[in-house]
Amino acid sequence: MKPKRAKIYKRHMSLYKSAFGFREPYQIIVDGTFAAIAHKCAIDLNALLPPILGGEIRLMHTPCTLTELRLLGPQLSPATASLRALERRHCPHAAQPLQASECIAQVVGDENKHRYCVATQDADLKRVLRNIPGVPLLYITNSAVMLEGPSSTSFEAAKKVELAKTLPQSHESTTLSTATAASSDTPVQPVHKRKRVKGPNPLSMKKKKKGEGKAGDKKKKKQTKPKEKEKSKPDAVTEGFE
Numbered sequence: 001m002k003p004k005r006a007k008i009y010k011r012h013m014s015l016y017k018s019a020f021g022f023r024e025p026y027q028i029i030v031d032g033t034f035a036a037i038a039h040k041c042a043i044d045l046n047a048l049l050p051p052i053l054g055g056e057i058r059l060m061h062t063p064c065t066l067t068e069l070r071l072l073g074p075q076l077s078p079a080t081a082s083l084r085a086l087e088r089r090h091c092p093h094a095a096q097p098l099q100a101s102e103c104i105a106q107v108v109g110d111e112n113k114h115r116y117c118v119a120t121q122d123a124d125l126k127r128v129l130r131n132i133p134g135v136p137l138l139y140i141t142n143s144a145v146m147l148e149g150p151s152s153t154s155f156e157a158a159k160k161v162e163l164a165k166t167l168p169q170s171h172e173s174t175t176l177s178t179a180t181a182a183s184s185d186t187p188v189q190p191v192h193k194r195k196r197v198k199g200p201n202p203l204s205m206k207k208k209k210k211g212e213g214k215a216g217d218k219k220k221k222k223q224t225k226p227k228e229k230e231k232s233k234p235d236a237v238t239e240g241f242e
């Protein structure tokens with residue numbers, strides 16, 4: 001795979017992962033049309049698909065896709081065998097099998113909540129799946145497997161998801177509004193008041209020191225001159241706090 005193409009596929013998959021929650025191993029539903037071409041071109045899906053999707057994969061078929069391929073005749077029996085070898089994904093059509101395209105469309109559903117990728121050459125099925133947000137499509141052209149770019153439906157859905165991520169969640173908005181209300185109710189003044197209470201004390205201590213030093217500390221000065229500086233400071237501090 002060319003580096004440029006690998007970069008494009010990586011970008012496609014990062015959209016599927018971030019917007020639609022795709023995770024390894026990527027589940028890939030393979031239909032009969034894809035299995036037949038893959039067999040004809042001797043494509044080893046287990047080797048080729050992981051680098052394209054950028055991770056581990058799980059290849060699977062549905063009973064309806066297998067039934068349809070088997071009914072197409074013995075010339076497709078090698079392809080049928082390769083499809084049968086894949087993991088069987090249950091579908092609710094055991095009693096009355098549907099066309100493979102209808103079966104896959106039903107298994108994927110309106111939201112692709114199980115996060116399937118679909119490997120198909122069926123143009124009609126691809127058209128249907130492009131209208132469902134977040135369905136990676138794989139197809140074969142010129143003996144090479146390709147990952148189709150996200151459809152416009154997928155892009156639009158991804159935009160909405162990304163936008164929703166930037167908005168506050170319901171519990172976050174409640175917390176925010178509570179916090180805003182609380183901050184508006186309680187002015188900032190009390191905090192300043194506390195600071196002011198703390199502030200004046202050291203200042204008043206200094207003033208007292210000067211005032212007391214001139215007027216009231218004569219007794220202390222008279223006592224011992226060398227210890228005067230050492231004693232005057234702690235005395236003043238204790239007076240200030242008391």
Ligand SMILES: [Zn+2]
Pocket residue numbers: 062063064065091092093094097098103104
């Ligand atoms: Zn089915």
